[in-house]
Amino acid sequence: MRYGYARVSTDEQSLARQRSALALVGCDQVVEEVESGVKARRRLDGLLERLHDGDELIVSELDRLGRSTGEAVLLMDELIKRGVQLRVLALPSSTSRRTTVG
Incomplete structure (x- = not known):
């Protein structure tokens, strides 16, 4: 299964760009979070617990x-x-490359 994860740090920021990018690659499910990376990211942690071999x-x-x-x-x-x-x-040093790990 394909899972997408989108996060912004504050309510003032928009998830729209991340939503669009994840929709374009055909995620089966997208988990969204509005939380600073410094704080606990409960939705990310929950998603990581659900991931299995092949996801x-x-x-x-x-x-x-x-x-x-x-x-x-x-x-x-x-x-x-x-x-x-x-x-x-998207990687910081490139605007067009895509990286797959695993």
């Missing part, structure tokens, strides 16, 4: 997943070990 987690940008690069790398490692693919639609 795909899609985010618009890598920084939606972790508070830091190190945290994102640890999460990627965990997903790989569980057989979950991670797809990041």
Whole structure:
């Protein structure tokens, strides 16, 4: 199953761009969260618990997943070990590349 995850930090920010990007790649389900990356991300944690071998987690940008690069790398490692693919639609150094991990 393809899961999308979208997050903004405040109510004043919009999820529209992330929603559009996730819709374009055909996510079966999208989990949205309005929460600072510094605070607990309950919806992301719940989604991570549901992911199984063969599932795909899609985010618009890598920084939606972790508070830091190190945290994102640890999460990627965990997903790989569980057989979950991670797809990041846009990387900071590129506007057109897509990366799949796992």
